[in-house]
Amino acid sequence: MLKRFxxxxxxxxAEMIGISVYVLADTFFISVYSGADxxxxxxxxxxxxxxxxxxxxxxxIGSATRYAISRAKGENTEHYFVQSVTWSILxxxxxxxxxxxxxxxxxxxxxxxxxxxxxGRNYVRIILIATPFFMSNYTFTAFxxxxxAPSIAMIGSISGSIFNIIFDYIFMFPVGxxxxxxxxxxxxxxxxxxxxxxIHYRSSRNHxxxxxxxxxFRRFPAVS
Numbered sequence: 458m459l460k461r462f463x464x465x466x467x468x469x470x471a472e473m474i475g476i477s478v479y480v481l482a483d484t485f486f487i488s489v490y491s492g493a494d495x496x497x498x499x500x501x502x503x504x505x506x507x508x509x510x511x512x513x514x515x516x517x518i519g520s521a522t523r524y525a526i527s528r529a530k531g532e533n534t535e536h537y538f539v540q541s542v543t544w545s546i547l548x549x550x551x552x553x554x555x556x557x558x559x560x561x562x563x564x565x566x567x568x569x570x571x572x573x574x575x576x577g578r579n580y581v582r583i584i585l586i587a588t589p590f591f592m593s594n595y596t597f598t599a600f601x602x603x604x605x606a607p608s609i610a611m612i613g614s615i616s617g618s619i620f621n622i623i624f625d626y627i628f629m630f631p632v633g634x635x636x637x638x639x640x641x642x643x644x645x646x647x648x649x650x651x652x653x654x655x656i657h658y659r660s661s662r663n664h665x666x667x668x669x670x671x672x673x674f675r676r677f678p679a680v681s
Contacts (some may be wrong), residue, residue: 460535468676469602469607471611471614473617474615475614475615475617475618475619476618478618478620478622479617479618479619479621479622479625479646480642482525482621482622482625483621483625483639483643484496484499486595486625486629486639487499487636487639488628490629490630490635490636490639491576491635491636494573494576495576495577495636497569497573498564498569498573498576498580498636500583501564501567501568501569501573501577502564502567502577502580502581502584502659504567504584504656505552505563505567505581505584507590509549509552509588509591510591512548512592513545513591513592513593513594513595513596514595515597516544516545516548516592516593516595516596517541517545517592517593517595517597517598517600518595518599519600520536520537520538520540520541520544520596520599521541521596521600521602521603522599522603524537524538524603524604524665525603525604527660532675534664534665534666535667535668536599536665536666536668536669536670537664537665537666538596538600538665538667539601539666539668539669540669540672541666542575542596542669543597543672544594544598545589545592545593545595545674546589546592546593548592549588549589549591549592552585552587552588553585553588553589553656555585556581556582556583556584556585556586556588557582557586559580559587560579560581560582561574561578563578563581563585564578564581568668575673576636577636579637579640580636580637580639580640581637581640582640583637583640583641583643583644584640584643584644585637586644587643587644587647590644590647590648591647591649593647593651594617594647594650594651596614597650597655598610598613598614598650598654599653599655600654600665601613601657601658602653604657604662604663604664604665605662605664606654606657606662609653609654609656609657610654610657612653613649613650613651613652614650615652616650616653616654616669617646617647617648617649617650618646619652620645620649621642621643621645621646624638624641624642625638625639625643625644627642628642629642630639636656644677652671
C-alpha cells in the first residue's frame with residue numbers, strides 16, 4: 458500500500474512540476490518577444506487561468522473521485538466520465554463567448570490599458586476559446602489516474618508541457634506568430650495530454666464507461 462501511495466504521489470508531483478516548467482517557459486519566451494508589456498499581459502490573465510483550472514479541477518477530479526468510490530462499492534459508474542466532460546464544456550461556454558466577442562473588454566476589466574489590450578487581444582481570445590480543453594484535461598488525467606493508470610496520466614501531462622515549451626518557440630519566432638503563437642501552443646497543450654490519456658481508455662485495462670446521461674443542474678454538485 459505504501460509503495461502504491463508513493464507511486465501515485467510521485468507521479469502527481471511530476472505532473473505539477475511539468476506544468477510549472479511550461480509556465481516558466483511561457484514567461485521567458487513572452488518576455489523575450491515583447492518585454493515588460495508582454496509580462497504585464499500574462500500577469501493580468503493569470504487570475505483567469507487560475508479560475509479556469511480551479512473549475513476544471515473541481516469538476517474533473519471531483520468526478521473521478523466519485524467514480525473511484527462508486528466503483529469500489531460496486532455501483533454503476535458508466536456515466537461519470539461523459540458527465541464530467543459535458544459539464545466542463547457547458548461551464549466553459551461563457552469563457553468562450555467572452556473570448557470570441559469581447560476579449561478587449563475582458564482585458565480592460567482586468568486592468569489593461571489601450572497598449573496592453575492591443576498586444577494581448579489575440580492571446581486572450583485564443584486562451585478563452587480553448588477553455589473546454591483546459592477544463593476537460595482534468596477529467597482525462599484524473600480518470601486515468603483513478604483507473605489504475607497514473608503513469609499514463611503523468612506521461613500525458615509531461616508530454617503536453619514539453620509540446621508547449623517547444624512550440625512556444627516555434628510558433629512565436631520561426632513561424633512568426635508572436636504573442637498569438639504563445640497562446641496557440643498553450644491551447645494545444647491539453648489536447649496533447651488528452652490524446653496520450655486516450656491510450657489508456659482504448660486499452661483492455663480501462664474500466665471507465667462512456668455512457669451518456671442527460672445533465673441535470675439539480676445534480677451538478679455531485680456531477681453524476
